[in-house]
Amino acid sequence: MASIAARARPLAISADLSVERKLAGINIFIALAALAVGGLMGVLQILRYNGLDLYTPAKPLLPGGYYQGLTVHGVLNVLVFTTFYIIGFLTYIFAKALNRPLASSRLAWATLWVMVSGLLLAAIPLLTNNATVMFTFYPPLKADSLFYIGLTMVVAGTWLLLVNMILTRNAWLADNPGQRTPLPAFMAIVTMLMWTIATIGVASEMIFLVIPWSLGLVGGTDPVLARTLFWFTGHPIVYFWLLPAYISWYTLVPAQAGGKLFSDPMARVSFILFLILSIPIGMHHQVTDPGISEMWKLVHAVFTFGVFFPSLLTFFNVVASLEYAGRRNGGEGWLAWIFNLPWGKPEISAQLVAMMLFAFGGISGLVNASYNVNLVVHNTSWISGHFHLTVGTAVALSFMGITYWLVPHLTGRALWSRSLGVAQAWLWFVGMGLFSHFMHELGLRGMPRRSDIGGAPYVQDEWRFFLFFAMIGGLIMFVSAIFYYLNMIMTLTRGKKLAEVPDITFARALSGPEDAPKVLDRLLVWVAVAAVLILINYLPTIIDIISTATFDIPGRRVW
Amino acid sequence: MKDKKFISYLFEVAWILPSVAIPVSMMVAILVTAFAVGVRVPTSAGRVSISAVVAGTDSTFSQTGLREIAPGRYEAIMLAQTFMFVPNTIEIPAGSKVTFVLTSKDVIHGFKIEGVPVNVMVIPGQVSRVTATFDKPGEYLIVCHEYCGAGHHVMFGKVIVN
Ligand code: HEM
Ligand SMILES: [Cu+2]
Ligand SMILES: [Cu+2]
Numbered sequence A: 001m002a003s004i005a006a007r008a009r010p011l012a013i014s015a016d017l018s019v020e021r022k023l024a025g026i027n028i029f030i031a032l033a034a035l036a037v038g039g040l041m042g043v044l045q046i047l048r049y050n051g052l053d054l055y056t057p058a059k060p061l062l063p064g065g066y067y068q069g070l071t072v073h074g075v076l077n078v079l080v081f082t083t084f085y086i087i088g089f090l091t092y093i094f095a096k097a098l099n100r101p102l103a104s105s106r107l108a109w110a111t112l113w114v115m116v117s118g119l120l121l122a123a124i125p126l127l128t129n130n131a132t133v134m135f136t137f138y139p140p141l142k143a144d145s146l147f148y149i150g151l152t153m154v155v156a157g158t159w160l161l162l163v164n165m166i167l168t169r170n171a172w173l174a175d176n177p178g179q180r181t182p183l184p185a186f187m188a189i190v191t192m193l194m195w196t197i198a199t200i201g202v203a204s205e206m207i208f209l210v211i212p213w214s215l216g217l218v219g220g221t222d223p224v225l226a227r228t229l230f231w232f233t234g235h236p237i238v239y240f241w242l243l244p245a246y247i248s249w250y251t252l253v254p255a256q257a258g259g260k261l262f263s264d265p266m267a268r269v270s271f272i273l274f275l276i277l278s279i280p281i282g283m284h285h286q287v288t289d290p291g292i293s294e295m296w297k298l299v300h301a302v303f304t305f306g307v308f309f310p311s312l313l314t315f316f317n318v319v320a321s322l323e324y325a326g327r328r329n330g331g332e333g334w335l336a337w338i339f340n341l342p343w344g345k346p347e348i349s350a351q352l353v354a355m356m357l358f359a360f361g362g363i364s365g366l367v368n369a370s371y372n373v374n375l376v377v378h379n380t381s382w383i384s385g386h387f388h389l390t391v392g393t394a395v396a397l398s399f400m401g402i403t404y405w406l407v408p409h410l411t412g413r414a415l416w417s418r419s420l421g422v423a424q425a426w427l428w429f430v431g432m433g434l435f436s437h438f439m440h441e442l443g444l445r446g447m448p449r450r451s452d453i454g455g456a457p458y459v460q461d462e463w464r465f466f467l468f469f470a471m472i473g474g475l476i477m478f479v480s481a482i483f484y485y486l487n488m489i490m491t492l493t494r495g496k497k498l499a500e501v502p503d504i505t506f507a508r509a510l511s512g513p514e515d516a517p518k519v520l521d522r523l524l525v526w527v528a529v530a531a532v533l534i535l536i537n538y539l540p541t542i543i544d545i546i547s548t549a550t551f552d553i554p555g556r557r558v559w
Numbered sequence B: 001m002k003d004k005k006f007i008s009y010l011f012e013v014a015w016i017l018p019s020v021a022i023p024v025s026m027m028v029a030i031l032v033t034a035f036a037v038g039v040r041v042p043t044s045a046g047r048v049s050i051s052a053v054v055a056g057t058d059s060t061f062s063q064t065g066l067r068e069i070a071p072g073r074y075e076a077i078m079l080a081q082t083f084m085f086v087p088n089t090i091e092i093p094a095g096s097k098v099t100f101v102l103t104s105k106d107v108i109h110g111f112k113i114e115g116v117p118v119n120v121m122v123i124p125g126q127v128s129r130v131t132a133t134f135d136k137p138g139e140y141l142i143v144c145h146e147y148c149g150a151g152h153h154v155m156f157g158k159v160i161v162n
Helices: A002-008 A018-049 A063-097 A103-127 A145-175 A184-213 A223-234 A236-250 A264-277 A282-286 A295-327 A338-339 A346-369 A371-377 A383-412 A418-444 A461-494 A525-548 B002-037 B050-053
Strands: A261-262 A510-511 B063-070 B075-082 B084-086 B088-093 B095-105 B109-113 B118-120 B128-134 B138-143 B156-161
Touching: A002 A018, A018 A063, A018 A103, A018 A383, A018 A461, A063 A236, A063 A383, A063 B095, A145 A461, A145 B138, A184 A223, A184 A236, A184 A264, A184 A525, A223 A236, A223 A282, A223 A525, A236 A264, A236 A295, A236 A383, A236 A525, A261 A264, A261 A295, A264 A295, A264 A510, A264 A525, A282 A295, A282 A525, A295 A338, A295 A346, A295 A371, A295 A525, A295 B109, A338 B063, A346 A371, A346 A383, A346 A418, A371 A383, A371 A418, A371 B002, A371 B118, A383 A418, A383 A461, A418 A461, A461 B084, B075 B109, B084 B156, B088 B095, B095 B109, B095 B118, B109 B128, B118 B128
Parallel strands: A261 A510, B075 B095, B088 B156
Antiparallel strands: B063 B075, B075 B084, B095 B128, B109 B118, B109 B138, B138 B156
């Protein structure tokens, strides 16, 4: 039946996407290499929490000890791994969904080269202990200027992908008048639009404040202005990480699970809401900052609850799609259909596990966002517990899950072991569940984050029990990571050559794009709405800071 | 076909309503605790010249320490610097209400007191001002909870309530 139907449809000619394939492969390779090194630092941290010091033997490689390791952990895991993976994945998914190569292949290669050059420049001070300033690099901590210049280049490189996407979509629209942009391409371009607007913050911080100051061109800086610009990008960056995972959950997972997307219009609406609401809420990271008025903190808190709405839409839409798949596979009952999802596929297990842990991350995130409740948890290990569920699992584990089908698709080699992949996902679930639970507990008992707890004089006796179990969780995650990299390396070197490379199937929708209001595709309208909200929520504070700033805070190297 | 569309529309509405109701009700809860119960967050408390603070000539921060400003009402002027608080111990009788006024001499530090809702960043050039009431006798741990350099983990202090 199915094959007759397939043959009856006119065969679409596949565009030549060889450049996009290569770019996806290279970017994802760099991303995974970064995650391997970054993840290893996490293991050193969790052992050191319990008094096992591997920093002394690692001294020749890691002269800055705990804090250099933590900076490497943060920078590689959430700046390098995420950004390179996302650029690679979106480049390919976008071209694939439009069935058309990017408008300029030279621009596409330039994107990669600008990003890679930036990465190499930033890596020099990072690895030589000349940028032990954490991934947030708050001035007046002062790193070597190459660190800032390199990171700025990585960001600037990503903007080139947006330019390329716009050119490509315009050409596609000209060839397909009146058609709706296919959902995965729509989501990819909305993600990059949101990200590009969001990075105006950190780019201004770098270009106007930090780089001239680190080069010695100006004597001082203003830390509050720097923090405010940083968090202008620093909150929406979490949506830059999450939205690509959502693209997979919305447009790929339902098909891989044997079903359809529940609602295409609802998916479009949620992405548009992320575009307009992700940015004007960044000051919820500055609830405890002096120099910012309580009133604006409250406004950002209110808008933060607004962005909870598209998150819930996503949750319901994805779960409804999964339920549809489960029932199509013969599942019944209120929840029993869950067992009829194809758990034996590693790409499915990994992403479903990621979604489950993400639900808990969402709940602890609500606590963080709750304005005055933030006082209990701000900068404690609660926050570490929280973001290991979100970026460390919802994002990182989904991205790993995607590679279980994407790497075979790109390389033409079958995954070395599917069952190892499934085991990897569940080990991550158990390990992360323990680790993050105990980190949350430690935070509630007052343990600060970003502190070399193994050497701290104020460790409370009651912390030790929780620290121990957090370590057990961390070590299980480490085993999971080893399974993952073993599987990837074996796939690349020993994976069976596939006679026929499986193509990507995007999920069809129960309620399709024809039901979505046309205005959703008018991206300029939404960019304008976003700009207005950003100006309202940021301009008064930024003007206030700049007009009172003296720019006389000298830089410090305190490590 | 029409029916199916309608049912799926009902489904969408059934999802959307709670998606609006949940955040809105949480929002209301926050507004109530902030303004009716009075759990407030740090706000702008003015700027201070870092060179004056470092030189010891600033009128507020040249004299650190605890001052009783009214019966049971104290003000603690404190400096955060790598890697200590000055002073690092504050001693008060139970039931005291203390306003902590801080700034930093160098990089950003954190100031969190366990057991009371005090959690504020200490930023060079800025004044941080937070108030708490200490009802129960005992030792309250103060930790620096923002990375401030190689000795960050040894930066802590105490509030001793008698
Ligand atoms: C084996 C797995 C991992 C372990 C054992 C681990 C452990 C830790 C620990 C103990 C901390 C807290 C350090 C401190 O505050 O002093 C931490 C921080 C952090 N981790 Fe992980 N982690 C792991 C994987 C990941 C992954 C996969 C990500 C994200 C993709 C991630 C992102 C972060 C970030 C952003 C921080 C904060 C760094 C900072 O405060 O500057 N970690 N990790
Ligand atoms: Cu945020
Ligand atoms: Cu510190």
